[in-house]
Amino acid sequence: MGQPTPALPPTPGPARTGGHPHTPDWWRTAVIYQVYVRSFADGDGDGTGDLAGVRARLPYLAELGVEALWFSPWYLSPMKDGGYDVTDYRAIDPAFGTLEDAEKLIAEAREAGIRAIVDIVPNHVSDQHPWFRAARSGGPERELFHFRPGRGPDGELPPNDWKSEFGGPAWSRLDDGEWYLHLFAPEQPDLNWAHPTVRKEHEDVLRFWFERGVAGVRIDSAALPAKDPELPDFVEGRDPHPYVDRDELHDIYRSWRTIADEYDGVFVGEVWLPDSERFARYLRPDELHTAFNFAFLSCPWDADRLRTAIDGTLAEHAPVGAPATWVLCNHDVTRTVTRYGRVDTGFDFATKAFGTPTDLALGTRRARAAALLSLALPGSVYLYQGEELGLPEAEIPLDRIQDPMHFRSQGTDPGRDGCRVPLPWVADAPHAGFGSRGEPWLPQPADWQAYAADVQSADPDSMLSLYREALRLRPVLGDGPLTWLPAPEGVLAFSRAPGGPVCVVNLAEAPAELPAHTALLLGSGPLDPRGRLPRDTAVWLRR
Template sequence: MGQPRHAQKEWWRSAVVYQVYVRSFADGDGDGTGDLAGVRARLPYLAGLGVDALWFTPWYLSPMKDGGYDVADYRAIDPAFGTLAEAEKLIAEARERGIRTLVDIVPNHVSDQHPWFRAALAAGPGSPERELFHFRPGRGRNGELPPNDWPSQFAGSTEPVWTRLPDGDWYLHLFTPEQPDLNWAHPAVRREHEDILRFWFERGVAGVRIDSAALLAKDPDLPDLAADPEPHPFLDRDELHDIYRAWRRVADEYDGVFVGEVWLPDAERFARYLRPDELHTAFNFSFLSCPWDAGRLRAAVDTTLAEHAPVDAPATWVLCNHDVTRTVTRYGREDTGFDFAAKALGIPTDPALGTRRARAAALLSLALPGTVYLYQGEELGLPEAEIPADRIQDPMYFRSQGSDPGRDGCRVPLPWVAGMPYAGFGSQQEPWLPQPVDWPSYAVDRQQRDPHSVLSLYREAIALRPLFGDGPLTWLPASDGVLAFARAGGVLCVVNLAPTPAELPAPARLLLSSGPLDEAGRLPQDTAAWLRA
């Protein structure tokens, strides 16, 4: 069996983790939907890229009302993707190539097709089955008003988070009506999820990504949302930490690792999730949403490292994921930050500028201490695709009445072979989301032959990344608009965001740059370089 590059027990502290959105990665059976057979066939590509682990977004049995984040059965693979036996083969085959597997758990809610919820609907008001969820009578004279005023967790949505049943009860769903929230105060809910963790650890997964990790616990009274709630009735409640301490005990039985999706502005409260007996890591969204600005990027790095230092947890760095406008498009716009509330169609972008900045950002993120998450297609420099309105599938679009374009634009199936139908994603049937006409120009086979492609840059950078070591970061003196830092391994990273070329530190040997230096050996604007001091 192959040994991962980070073979030490705490491999996750400095790993490169590749996010696989199965539906759009590779189509093995030609039906237009990505599947586990497609991933298995592309394992040589992933091994060649040099990643340490794969994180799979939900591959479970699901009606797909929210891209698989509405789970009907955590112990079954959705037939569109394959079978449980195939998942077990994929986990084992990846590990033979030195690549670990992380699965996605969605603990806040289940699908309305989950056996528990179907039983709750059948059992009626006041039944034990309904105690596993949040069923309540309505307000108003005849119970015609929702039990409280909580807002939807879908950006831009004005739809209520309560749905009324014909029997008069209302049930809570912070996301779509097809995603009823579980009652985490119920011991059966906790037991079930600990069993689910064991189920997947027993099948060889190395870790778990926890969706919406700060939303599980609710105030039992389900009060209205005050202007400045303290504590919040459903976000970041203290009861969560007991849940994750219990989860950690399960993970420790298997040397398993957690990464939490934790969107919190309070650094001290964020760090609580990363205490030694809770989650190992959590996603760093301040860096992901940061504009392409030297001062703000440095502040995001400093803040992130400071948040993690008190609990000795490694930081995570991510430029994009399955919910976020792709980096090339975002960095080519006038506003280079990311905000769910500000997403819109038709914002002008400069693809060449965005690509140059995305290449530099790749070297910046891979040089930072901690774990890097790479979303599929970022290593190809894919832009955001505009999806025709009649092909959009994301519920975020429909629940916002079209004001939010949704997330399908970053979920378009990958291009593998330029000369094949559908750019080699699958040759028999049109993909579930349409590919732009220029998609073949980004295809893997073309980029593999081009030493200057985005793919070649990522491969070389990931191969060189161990040179930075696992030590801290030290900022170096630099002119305005330039980020420069050294790592304990004696390797330097310089990123120039200023309009004028930047002098590189001397004496130093150039290891890699995101673009060519100028004729005087200086670093042009929107370019990054790695150097050996």
């Protein structure tokens, strides 16, 4: 490692282009911001985020420098699972606004150089969906779901032993004795993707939103919709799995791809699979464009394991020519600042528990370094709302928890509401600037004002300022493949172009000497008095 030169003021990066609206492969390198509408910004002051609130905050998002917005479901829904229980894909839930509001938001975002990505949930619908209401009454619509008689002398046992992703059996029984399948909550009956009506409806919904100007679609639980028609009991190790990653899915996504190609639209799939070869099949040129990288998201704060996750991700994408996606947090997982401040810095749904000790100062330092690490990697980056503010996971009072994961676990799982708390915008305003009249739908912690966007905008050392500068400078890193550079144990160092800027992240105990460089472009924290990189700190260097 060479001797460091004194840190210089950041070199101005390329002018922000507002998302490069005419670049056809924008999605290969884009920074995409996830908007959980219910908690982003409240335009009418009733305590629930809405589309008017998002429209009002478009200047904030443009200044941040993101190129697209992924909207979690904004459709008509009873909200039994945060909107992932959809009643009507062609209608906006009144709590969020109207279809006209959505069209205005899509158009206004595009004018600001920001694309829109909507969320589609193909595995299931709400039990209030017209199809299921008719099916519940015994109509022919039962063929659109998975209805079966029960087992046991009187049909009192579920048709098979499948378990819900939220805990408990994956079956519920109607008054007429028939059982229906729901891999999630009972209010989310699974669709029968072997039925042509189900396929046609979703193809029509894709066209509906592409016609309204969206640039892409995020596919929820993308590996789950197809089921073994026999619905057999689950047997550990048996291949193929009765409902995960079945081969029939690929024909579905090929048909979707032909529709997306008509509109130059893109897909990103939520694909949780441990088998890299099976994962890559979803990214073949005639299927999905991208898929979320959960190996990186769930990886502990450890240099060797992070490097393995990065190498593995790039290797599994290489054969199909798809770009990797990098994400630190989303609406389902513990916020990064909190996760990195715990003894177990990885993420696993099974390990979530109330009262886990957390060092937020440590977690924040690591989250700042992780931001520079993820933004320097080749591919696209997904940024969950509030991560740019350094928000921690909130502890929700028991009487205010709404997440079905909590209730299905008999109260042992704290659920996902802690990462869904409404954002703080203005420190000295009621509810930190989220809603002027109504109490926010989830309570904000007492110290939320300290994280408010207006306070952070005025602080050059804040998390928000770090993200803004990182997104401004990101193009300087280049668009080439990652090349690892020699570094001490516990330190990650790489470049994206021969002789180009270098990203260095120190996860070791001791400060690290920096490689020879001509300028410090950006740091997640200050160097030590000897110009070394402290523990849990990252820098971008010009060579």
